[in-house]
Amino acid sequence: MDLTLTPELAAFREEVRAFLAAHAEDYAGGAAREPLAWQRLLIEQGYAARTVPREYGGYGAAPDILKGRIIAEAFIAAGAPRGIANQGVSMLVPTLLEVGSEAQKRRWIGPTLRGEVVWCQGYSEPDAGSDLASLKTSAIEDGDDFVISGSKLWTSTAHLAQMMFALIRTEPQAPRHEGISYVLIPMDTPGIEVRPLKTMTGQAEFNEVFFTEVRVPKDQVVGGRGRGWFVANTTLKHERGMLGDPNATEARLNALIELMKTETVDGQRIVDHPVFRDRLMQLQARVFAMKFNGLRTLTDETAGLARLVVKLQGCELNHQLAALAIDALGELGVLYQDGPHLRAKGRWQWNYMFDLGLIIGGGTAQIQKNIIAERGLGLPREPSPAKA
Amino acid sequence: MRFALSEDQTLLQDSLRRALEQVAPLERVRRFADGAEATAPDVWAGLTELGLPGLLIDEAHGGLELGLLEAALAAEALGAVVAPAPFLGTAVLAPLALKLAGSAGQQAKWLPKLAAGEATAGVAISEPIAGARDGAGVEASGGRLDGTALFVIDAPGADLLVVADRVGGLHLVEAPPGPQPMSTIDATRRLSEVTFRDTMAEPLASGPALERLRDAAWVMLAADTLGAAQTMLDRAVAYAQERRQFGRVIGSFQAVKHLCAEMAAELEPARALVWYAAYAFDHAPDEAPLMAAHAKAHLSEIGRFIARTSTEVHGGVGMTDLLGLHYWFKRIGLNRQLLGGPERVREAAAKAQGLSAV
Ligand SMILES: Cc1cc2nc3c(=O)[nH]c(=O)nc-3n(C[C@H](O)[C@H](O)[C@H](O)COP(=O)(O)OP(=O)(O)OC[C@H]3O[C@@H](n4cnc5c(N)ncnc54)[C@H](O)[C@@H]3O)c2cc1C
Numbered sequence: 180m181d182l183t184l185t186p187e188l189a190a191f192r193e194e195v196r197a198f199l200a201a202h203a204e205d206y207a208g209g210a211a212r213e214p215l216a217w218q219r220l221l222i223e224q225g226y227a228a229r230t231v232p233r234e235y236g237g238y239g240a241a242p243d244i245l246k247g248r249i250i251a252e253a254f255i256a257a258g259a260p261r262g263i264a265n266q267g268v269s270m271l272v273p274t275l276l277e278v279g280s281e282a283q284k285r286r287w288i289g290p291t292l293r294g295e296v297v298w299c300q301g302y303s304e305p306d307a308g309s310d311l312a313s314l315k316t317s318a319i320e321d322g323d324d325f326v327i328s329g330s331k332l333w334t335s336t337a338h339l340a341q342m343m344f345a346l347i348r349t350e351p352q353a354p355r356h357e358g359i360s361y362v363l364i365p366m367d368t369p370g371i372e373v374r375p376l377k378t379m380t381g382q383a384e385f386n387e388v389f390f391t392e393v394r395v396p397k398d399q400v401v402g403g404r405g406r407g408w409f410v411a412n413t414t415l416k417h418e419r420g421m422l423g424d425p426n427a428t429e430a431r432l433n434a435l436i437e438l439m440k441t442e443t444v445d446g447q448r449i450v451d452h453p454v455f456r457d458r459l460m461q462l463q464a465r466v467f468a469m470k471f472n473g474l475r476t477l478t479d480e481t482a483g484l485a486r487l488v489v490k491l492q493g494c495e496l497n498h499q500l501a502a503l504a505i506d507a508l509g510e511l512g513v514l515y516q517d518g519p520h521l522r523a524k525g526r527w528q529w530n531y532m533f534d535l536g537l538i539i540g541g542g543t544a545q546i547q548k549n550i551i552a553e554r555g556l557g558l559p560r561e562p563s564p565a566k567a
Numbered sequence: 568m569r570f571a572l573s574e575d576q577t578l579l580q581d582s583l584r585r586a587l588e589q590v591a592p593l594e595r596v597r598r599f600a601d602g603a604e605a606t607a608p609d610v611w612a613g614l615t616e617l618g619l620p621g622l623l624i625d626e627a628h629g630g631l632e633l634g635l636l637e638a639a640l641a642a643e644a645l646g647a648v649v650a651p652a653p654f655l656g657t658a659v660l661a662p663l664a665l666k667l668a669g670s671a672g673q674q675a676k677w678l679p680k681l682a683a684g685e686a687t688a689g690v691a692i693s694e695p696i697a698g699a700r701d702g703a704g705v706e707a708s709g710g711r712l713d714g715t716a717l718f719v720i721d722a723p724g725a726d727l728l729v730v731a732d733r734v735g736g737l738h739l740v741e742a743p744p745g746p747q748p749m750s751t752i753d754a755t756r757r758l759s760e761v762t763f764r765d766t767m768a769e770p771l772a773s774g775p776a777l778e779r780l781r782d783a784a785w786v787m788l789a790a791d792t793l794g795a796a797q798t799m800l801d802r803a804v805a806y807a808q809e810r811r812q813f814g815r816v817i818g819s820f821q822a823v824k825h826l827c828a829e830m831a832a833e834l835e836p837a838r839a840l841v842w843y844a845a846y847a848f849d850h851a852p853d854e855a856p857l858m859a860a861h862a863k864a865h866l867s868e869i870g871r872f873i874a875r876t877s878t879e880v881h882g883g884v885g886m887t888d889l890l891g892l893h894y895w896f897k898r899i900g901l902n903r904q905l906l907g908g909p910e911r912v913r914e915a916a917a918k919a920q921g922l923s924a925v
Contacts, residue, residue, distance in 0.1 A: 514749060518750050
């Protein structure tokens with residue numbers, strides 16, 4: 180293990196810091212209002228889409244984990260937003276890079292990275308949640324097209340998206356896992372209806388999506404017909420990495436520390452209260468563990484188990500950070516929506532609720548534990564599902 | 568000795584549950600939560616028929632003259648259906664304040680009206696109990712109050728306010744100033760900010776009344792959480808028997824079974840703790856502060872666990888508004904913080920038995 184920075188890397192770090200210092204104005208106020216402009220700037224500088232080849236709209240740098248880390252750390256330290264991290268950028272782009280056709284890469288990666296095309300992920304269905312392979316939304320062939328009917332559920336951001344990457348049963352005769360294709364579907368195709376679903380946060384973060392004879396050219400399949408299950412597993416890997424992202428968690432820890440330093444009860448700072456301070460320190464240790472675990476999974480090929488726990492631990496940790504923030508705020512912690520005493524626009528409560536959703540979404544905690552036990556620890560598999 | 572509810576207490580519980588099914592079904596709760604109504608008078612009227620407002624008020628003043636255990640059973644039933652009702656302030660804390668510290672005149676004036684459901688009362692005791700934030704706190708001098716009280720309970724439409732000042736003295740405010748709504752996660756109850764400016768107030772007798780009010784409030788919040796958590800557990804168990812994945816009901820997965828069992832294992836003993844804390848308030852006053860604190864803090868902890876776990880058992884649909892499960896989740900969340908979060912309350916538990924230097 181060697182974590183010293185070469186002079187070149189040290190210079191790179193200065194460069195990133197200088198960039199952030201020079202653009203503090205932009206991201207403090209501007210990036211919130213103009214995320215696309217901020218994103219374009221980040222791609223130009225190589226602080227977003229860093230390793231995506233230039234011909235597809237990325238920055239085109241060679242993969243360099245240490246530089247990636249330096250960028251992440253500098254952004255956290257400055258409290259600067261990392262640019263767009265939606266399902267398109269975090270899941271579809273890596274999938275296309277891995278298994279997309281040349282035409283698909285050229286068509287979709289650039290606009291997705293720049294935030295011009297927003298994607299949603301159409302996997303889950305009413306009867307296919309944890310048991311995703313039982314999905315029923317299906318296509319029949321008609322010349323060069325697929326004609327899709329069925330419905331998807333819990334589709335995040337479908338109400339904002341121009342495109343969906345979806346799992347569709349295209350080979351009805353094939354075994355469960357081999358009959359599914361990964362299809363790119365424009366959301367304005369006739370026959371698609373999106374109905375927002377309100378969640379416990381009071382907002383509609385996800386939707387029901389209904390398909391009635393939706394016509395999509397067959398060349399919108401990624402990775403080959405009937406290969407969707409395997410393509411999706413590529414994507415899921417990226418989703419779980421995104422959901423457990425230690426950088427986002429560390430940024431949140433910093434916000435919590437700030438909160439506990441500034442908030443007072445009866446004139447006493449919360450961080451001076453030994454019990455709250457101890458809870459904060461416990462969580463900080465876990466955040467550090469996940470941060471270094473993240474570094475390890477990037478650089479150590481033998482770290483299989485370390486990779487398998489990221490989604491479970493990362494999502495739990497985010498939820499716990501929000502829980503501590505609410506407890507630290509006490510009665511003020513239950514305020515929501517608006518009012519003169521509301522803190523951080525109610526973000527901590529929103530996180531506390533939405534992060535519980537993320538413990539469920541992208542593979543529930545129980546499913547994650549099954550994966551850790553079976554794939555990570557080699558325990559026998561759960562009894563296999565009945566034939567659907 | 569028998570550690571169980573009496574027949575009368577069970578009857579009270581049953582009739583309350585039945586009445587609540589009628590007056591506060593989930594559709595009614597939703598309408599209250601989504602709307603701008605400051606109070607739900609129809610719900611309160613239904614509960615008034617059962618005598619709920621006079622539960623703790625002596626018969627001479629038109630009440631049922633029951634104890635805090637009965638009030639806890641009522642709170643549990645209200646929590647179980649997340650009922651929008653001004654129970655804590657109007658039926659428990661205000662009558663208790665009058666009983667503990669009111670003059671004969673004050674009692675004669677207000678208790679009969681409260682018992683009959685003809686008046687409602689709000690209670691502003693947050694600052695001296697949960698700590699002062701954002702410059703809140705009420706100053707009393709010469710029969711006048713000044714300052715701001717946050718998280719005032721049952722203030723909308725109240726004819727009367729019981730107010731604790733900064734140093735713990737209690738006051739009665741007739742014709743209280745208009746409350747400002749405070750928007751919280753829990754839309755089934757209304758909390759308010761009330762500002763006093765040279766507001767006329769009658770002092771209530773001094774003494775340990777505020778501490779008694781605090782203990783009663785803690786037991787009530789614990790009982791409300793008990794009821795809400797029980798509903799969340801019941802719903803998780805029912806859902807686990809219904810929802811199928813991988814060709815079988817999810818309740819047949821040991822992981823899900825264990826989540827349900829853990830909830831039950833935490834909740835069942837807590838029921839006895841709440842009962843005892845309520846019983847001790849009337850019958851073992853020396854133990855009451857300790858038991859009330861533990862009931863409040865412990866139910867806060869397991870309430871949070873159950874709120875989360877039940878949601879998890881439901882998967883994605885637990886997150887949505889469709890089942891309304893979140894009303895229970897948020898009610899438990901508010902109970903946890905109101906009048907002190909568990910860390911603060913456990914300090915009081917330590918203090919109550921001399922385990923704390925300060
Ligand atoms: C906030 C949020 C955003 C989401 N976004 C998207 C999206 O953009 N696109 C998309 O396609 N989907 C999305 N989802 C759906 C998500 O992937 C599913 O909710 C999740 O996979 C669980 O499926 P389910 O909701 O049907 O729950 P179920 O599968 O019905 O699970 C219910 C309970 O049973 C347990 N369980 C099920 N099977 C087993 C087993 N074998 N062993 C042990 N326990 C088991 C679960 O752990 C859970 O506790 C989102 C969900 C949430 C909450």
